[in-house]
Amino acid sequence: xxxxxxxxxxxxxxxxxxxxxxxxxxxxxxxxxxxxxxxxxxxxxxxxxxxxxxxxxxxxxxxxxxxxxxxxxxxxxxxxxxxxxxxxxxxxxxxxxxxxxxxxxxxxxxxxxxxxxxxxxxxxxxxxxxxxxxxxxxxxxxxxxxxxxxxxxxxxxxxxxxxxxxxxxxxxxxxxxxxxxxxxxxxxxxxxxxxxxxxxxxxxxxxxxxxxxxxxxxxxxxxxxxxxxxxxxxxxxxxxxxxxxxxxxxxxxxxxxxxxxxxxxxxxxxxxxxxxxxxxxxxxxxxxxxxxxxxxxxxxxxxxxxxxxxxxxxxxxxxxxxxxxxxxxxxxxxxxxxxxxxxxxxxxxxxxxxxxxxxxxxxxxxxxxxxxxxxxxxxxxxxxxxxxxxxxxxxxxxxxxxxxxxxxxxxxxxxxxxxxxxxxxxxxxxxxxxxxxxxxxxxxxxxxxxxxxxxxxxxxxxxxxxxxxxxxxxx
Amino acid sequence: xxxxxxxxxxxxxxxxxxxxxxxxxxxxxxxxxxxxxxxxxxxxxxxxxxxxxxxxxxxxxxxxxxxxxxxxxxxxxxxxxxxxxxxxxxxxxxxxxxxxxxxxxxxxxxxxxxxxxxxxxxxxxxxxxxxxxxxxxxxxxxxxxxxxxxxxxxxxxxxxxxxxxxxxxxxxxxxxxxxxxxxxxxxxxxxxxxxxxxxxxxxxxxxxxxxxxxxxxxxxxxxxxxxxxxxxxxxxxxxxxxxxxxxxxxxxxxxxxxxxxxxxxxxxxxxxxxxxxxxxxxxxxxxxxxxxxxxxxxxxxxxxxxxxxxxxxx
Numbered sequence: 192x193x194x195x196x197x198x199x200x201x202x203x204x205x206x207x208x209x210x211x212x213x214x215x216x217x218x219x220x221x222x223x224x225x226x227x228x229x230x231x232x233x234x235x236x237x238x239x240x241x242x243x244x245x246x247x248x249x250x251x252x253x254x255x256x257x258x259x260x261x262x263x264x265x266x267x268x269x270x271x272x273x274x275x276x277x278x279x280x281x282x283x284x285x286x287x288x289x290x291x292x293x294x295x296x297x298x299x300x301x302x303x304x305x306x307x308x309x310x311x312x313x314x315x316x317x318x319x320x321x322x323x324x325x326x327x328x329x330x331x332x333x334x335x336x337x338x339x340x341x342x343x344x345x346x347x348x349x350x351x352x353x354x355x356x357x358x359x360x361x362x363x364x365x366x367x368x369x370x371x372x373x374x375x376x377x378x379x380x381x382x383x384x385x386x387x388x389x390x391x392x393x394x395x396x397x398x399x400x401x402x403x404x405x406x407x408x409x410x411x412x413x414x415x416x417x418x419x420x421x422x423x424x425x426x427x428x429x430x431x432x433x434x435x436x437x438x439x440x441x442x443x444x445x446x447x448x449x450x451x452x453x454x455x456x457x458x459x460x461x462x463x464x465x466x467x468x469x470x471x472x473x474x475x476x477x478x479x480x481x482x483x484x485x486x487x488x489x490x491x492x493x494x495x496x497x498x499x500x501x502x503x504x505x506x507x508x509x510x511x512x513x514x515x516x517x518x519x520x521x522x523x524x525x526x527x528x529x530x531x532x533x534x535x536x537x538x539x540x541x542x543x544x545x546x547x548x549x550x551x552x553x554x555x556x557x558x559x560x561x562x563x564x565x566x567x568x569x570x571x572x573x574x575x576x577x578x579x580x581x582x583x584x585x586x587x588x589x590x591x592x593x594x595x596x597x598x599x600x601x602x603x604x605x606x607x608x609x610x611x612x613x614x615x616x617x618x619x620x621x622x623x624x625x626x627x628x629x630x631x632x633x634x635x636x637x638x639x640x641x642x643x644x645x646x647x648x649x650x651x652x653x654x655x656x657x658x659x660x661x662x663x664x665x666x
Numbered sequence: 667x668x669x670x671x672x673x674x675x676x677x678x679x680x681x682x683x684x685x686x687x688x689x690x691x692x693x694x695x696x697x698x699x700x701x702x703x704x705x706x707x708x709x710x711x712x713x714x715x716x717x718x719x720x721x722x723x724x725x726x727x728x729x730x731x732x733x734x735x736x737x738x739x740x741x742x743x744x745x746x747x748x749x750x751x752x753x754x755x756x757x758x759x760x761x762x763x764x765x766x767x768x769x770x771x772x773x774x775x776x777x778x779x780x781x782x783x784x785x786x787x788x789x790x791x792x793x794x795x796x797x798x799x800x801x802x803x804x805x806x807x808x809x810x811x812x813x814x815x816x817x818x819x820x821x822x823x824x825x826x827x828x829x830x831x832x833x834x835x836x837x838x839x840x841x842x843x844x845x846x847x848x849x850x851x852x853x854x855x856x857x858x859x860x861x862x863x864x865x866x867x868x869x870x871x872x873x874x875x876x877x878x879x880x881x882x883x884x885x886x887x888x889x890x891x892x893x894x895x896x897x898x899x900x901x902x903x904x905x906x907x908x909x910x911x912x913x914x915x916x917x918x919x920x921x922x923x924x925x926x927x928x929x930x931x932x933x934x935x936x937x938x939x940x941x942x943x944x945x946x947x948x949x950x951x952x953x954x955x956x957x958x959x960x961x962x963x964x965x966x967x968x969x970x971x972x973x974x975x976x977x978x979x980x
Contacts, residue, residue, distance in 0.1 A: 242766070242778045415764045428767040439670050450669045452823060452921070452975040 198341045198600040211266045214378045230371045259653035265602045265635040272659040278529030279335045283621040288522035290329035294319045314504030325398040331498035333621040339600040346532045352507040354464045357634040359422035364656040380661040382631035388429035394624025399459045406459035409433045413481045442485030447495045460496045509558045509592045538589035546593040553593040614638045631659035672827040673976035674765040679831030681758035685751045686808035687839035691715045693801035694873035712737045718846045770818040780807045826917045837910035845957040874905045895945045908940040926974040932967045
């Protein structure tokens with residue numbers, strides 16, 4: 192990536208400090224040499240002690256790693272956030288409408304906007320056809336991945352509507368920054384994010400089955416060896432709800448119960464962090480030991496609410512992604528506030544031909560991949576990797592999409608050589624219940640390797656605290 | 667609360683208590699071995715810790731010779747021995763990790779820090795010479811855990827299951843320790859009152875932090891039957907069987923629900939024996955018989971607790 196084409200969020204091309212970073216730059220001048228590195232080590236020690244770790248699949252069982260934490264905050268202006276949050280809310284409203292439509296009357300297919308072939312998408316769940324979910328909400332928690340390429344250019348990279356994770360890092364990173372640099376918070380009107388669990392809990396209560404006045408909400412985790420287990424435990428604790436595994440729940444008389452030391456207790460809302468496939472061995476993967484036999488039947492009859500709903504995967508699939516701007520126009524009658532990244536659908540012959548020709552310039556992704564697995568970054572790939580991917584694409588073209596390699600914006604980041612720009616993205620979390628809202632913040636992920644565009648934690652990415660300023664700064 | 671959560675809390679506490687008791691036994695044995703006169707009988711010193719842990723047969727199958735180095739390795743460090751200190755602490759941490767939500771964050775951080783330090787110590791290696799320091803560390807870590815628990819945890823059912831685990835395990839350990847040591851020390855009764863005898867009995871007392879307590883209570887030379895009385899019947903000694911059952915009975919009464927009648931009955935029966943028992947009667951029937959029966963009943967109580975609260979039948 193050419194350094195001159197990359198948008199640096201702190202430094203303008205003429206070397207001037209951008210407005211929101213001015214105070215930070217002044218503060219940085221007062222920080223003695225070595226102090227930031229010392230703070231970084233302090234943060235690492237604290238994170239390890241608290242056990243804020245994740246498990247990496249494919250490594251030794253139970254191996255725990257820290258996600259690298261960068262002590263330099265990412266700062267966004269109030270006006271920038273306004274656009275981002277309005278755009279993310281708009282998107283989620285349209286996606287919820289789409290999910291309701293696709294599992295009911297399918298107007299959008301009849302209108303010729305989304306092709307009928309979407310019904311054969313692997314993530315489409317026929318079990319959800321005709322099922323009415325409380326409030327018509329399917330994606331109660333949505334992680335919208337946004338990248339920036341210039342002063343005014345933000346793009347949505349993907350929507351995460353299944354079991355998006357990362358919000359615990361947003362909250363823990365903020366706690367850490369306030370502990371490490373209290374003086375910086377005096378200089379900046381940083382909008383608080385700490386009420387996220389409260390908003391989430393209120394939403395989950397609001398979508399309880401009809402007639403339940405004091406719903407029991409639980410968080411369903413695959414267990415302590417899941418990569419996001421820390422987050423499951425953290426959120427359950429913050430919301431004061433039980434963290435349950437499949438073995439703790441059972442179905443009786445068309446209702447879900449949990450086993451407690453005082454006998455069975457009825458469960459009304461399940462914030463599940465378990466994929467569709469594992470939820471119920473009677474309906475999906477019969478070998479799943481993680482799910483609850485009979486759960487889907489209770490769910491379909493309205494005896495329990497699942498958040499997120501079953502079958503949201505059909506809407507966050509990378510092939511469906513390309514239709515989201517159209518969905519916004521179709522369901523909301525609005526123009527999209529946030530743009531999609533131009534995307535080539537390799538199921539289309541002319542797109543396929545173009546992509547194969549320009550493979551070395553493009554990013555190619557698996558339609559259903561996540562976590563940065565199964566992805567090709569053309570400009571960074573070797574000849575052998577390009578050839579291998581070409582073969583994979585040709586074998587199953589419709590499994591892939593391609594996008595131009597975006598010049599992701601860069602933020603100052605503390606690396607071995609000192610402070611240097613590194614590419615970042617942003618995942619704000621949109622919560623839907625009585626209303627659709629988000630707390631002012633999100634998870635900024637940063638590619639720590641110089642020049643790298645892959646920010647995923649499973650691929651060595653780190654995180655930053657993201658500061659949304661409460662008001663415009665006087666300049 | 668969730669049965670599984672209660673189960674993890676209970677076993678977390680049991681395993682920490684187990685590690686502490688193992689450290690106590692090893693530490694005292696090591697100190698005995700250092701006494702000048704003990705040289706000729708060092709071989710006799712090391713089997714008892716293995717016997718107390720109930721692992722003699724497994725040890726002989728696997729490790730063979732009962733010497734200081736082998737016993738230390740087996741009882742403290744061997745990750746294949748499920749009751750070694752390292753295994754117990756690993757297990758405590760695994761249980762804690764599974765239910766970190768159910769305890770205070772200070773408790774979780776404490777257990778996690780303990781485990782991280784354990785891994786660090788193992789990675790640099792723990793030699794036989796560091797046995798004493800290692801055991802001290804395990805003991806003080808366990809004290810710290812109990813202190814953090816007492817100082818930060820809400821007194822709800824979660825706390826009660828932590829307490830249940832602690833006291834069931836402690837009662838079992840005190841009874842085993844006394845049983846093995848009494849067996850071993852009594853045959854040398856001809857030397858009662860001699861220096862060797864003094865050291866051996868005082869070391870037993872020290873292993874349960876009761877040496878000073880003995881002096882305070884009896885203000886007299888150390889007599890075997892008084893040691894037994896202290897560890898079995900004295901309600902005011904925190905590691906005695908009686909003290910453990912005062913706690914257990916009170917907790918089980920608070921946890922009362924329809925399903926735990928048998929738990930309450932068993933605990934009440936054992937408690938009555940300790941509360942109303944006399945040392946003369948116990949000695950007449952045989953201390954070993956009394957302790958063996960106690961260990962068995964305590965074990966049954968553990969199984970009942972498992973059945974009533976922790977893994978109820980479907």
